[in-house]
Amino acid sequence: MSVDLSVAVGTLRLANPVLSASGTFGYGLDLVDLCPPEALGGVVTKGLSPLPRAGNPPPRIVETAAGMINAIGLQNVGVDAFCRESLPQLRQRRVVVVVNVFGETMDAYVQVLRRCEEEEGIAAYELNVSCPNVSAGGMEFGHEPQQLERLTARCREATEKPLWVKLSPNAPDLVATARAAVAGGADALSLINTVRAVAIDAERRRPVLPRAFGGLSGPAIKPIALRMVLEVHRALPEVPLVGIGGIETGRDAVEFLLAGASAVQVGTATFRDPAAPLRIVRELEAFCAAQGVGAVQELVGALAWP
């Protein structure tokens, strides 16, 4: 049977529900031979700041059980270079582009949005308010509901395009931050970002990473991410969600859709298998066909509650 893979995240229609997660797919063109970006529901860019950022000094990553910890520190080329060098090709390939926006101040977020608003070919924005690896900006907005509402409202004024806010699993009150983002004008929420974590070198008696803490990703965090999607969906059933966290297979994607996500993002799986996002689209299609699901959209929030 043929399966209708298309989904809607608010007003944004996607050909399928699988996007690449920010920071795992470059600027959308880095893996064209292994995973053509136009075959995905969309790509979320590496977090873009007004100016280029060098990120944290190495070492930046450490492998853990069923996952990894990273402390990249938002290294990126800056919004200008992205608009100049990557966006024209993404447009030409008809890729659905979601620009991930990062700033150290509220003004900086708005600055990135304004620059992007000069361009054609951006489908939506995702505000990164949950990066655990920078000292200013990012997570400090994501943890404070009042701050987050103000930031979202400022960004809302800068664009009419769909505005997603990427939530932190490290916030003291997840649902309160979700409500704040929606009150500020977010169209959808993506969750979760990485879970604050540490790896310790027993022989050297030191943390493995120079800044000690980093963000845990991969299948190790999937049950936590599912729980958080479910909690936010139950608290705010009308708000579209984009599920993220340890998705490695089509079946994983289905679990997030059932929990209430309208779409999903694939991140760390791409490091293990650069073609993972595309493979997950196919596996999702096969799952639906085998289960007699005619349209993926039917799965969204279809979890039977005990």
Add this chain to the structure above:
Amino acid sequence: MRVRLAARRELSPSCFLLELVTDTPFEAQPGQFGMLACRAGRDPFLRRPFSLAAVGARGEGTVCELLVKEVGRGSRALRELAVGGELQLLAPLGRGFDLATPEGGRLALVAGGIGLPPLLFAAERLAAAGQPFDLFLGAATAAELLLVERCQRAVGAVGGELVLATDDGSRGERGVITEALARRWASGAAYATALACGPTPMLAALTQLARSWGLELQLSLEEPMACGVGVCLGCVVDGADGRRVTTCKEGPVFRASELAARWWQ
């Protein structure tokens, strides 16, 4: 691509050579690498980067060799893999050595310990092309000098010299390999370019020497990496232009002039 373990050859108590075969035809440049999933499943979680030690056609497909030192979960899984077992390999990746030399120019290949694979690949490629080179091979002890006969054959094919050095003097010259190179240079050996791979202190010493001699130097670096294809940004080093450059995509071979001086300090 799917690869099959055709043979594993023990070279020392901790090192072994894997011969992997695949039906997929592919070619590679010396200095390029592959990301190998050392075992199916999630342990180890990430693929491991291995410099390609040799790549050649076999039948319709390809045979490729990797030199492995047992240091952790990934390499242990490779030690345990049965011959005939299958793995996933992503290759070739990254930028390899530039082997072009000016007419009559001579290359110096400098390898320290487990840094041998890209230089063995380069040596055999140069030997096949009839391009002259000398090979400097250093290790802590004689037992850790690997694949010496094979190196000797490649060097011999173009009338070059194989220089061996060990820290303990158990084989070849006593001391580090960069000192052996410095002695040749002092007695008039002239090289157009040096290609090197090995421990960071060796590469640092070599960078200093090459700078003082005005010798062009290409270095193959090794950094922890998750993806190998330029998207995780885990493997960056400081570039000369102030940017942080990815070892996997912009490297792993860099000209010494492309790297920040502080990287060596």
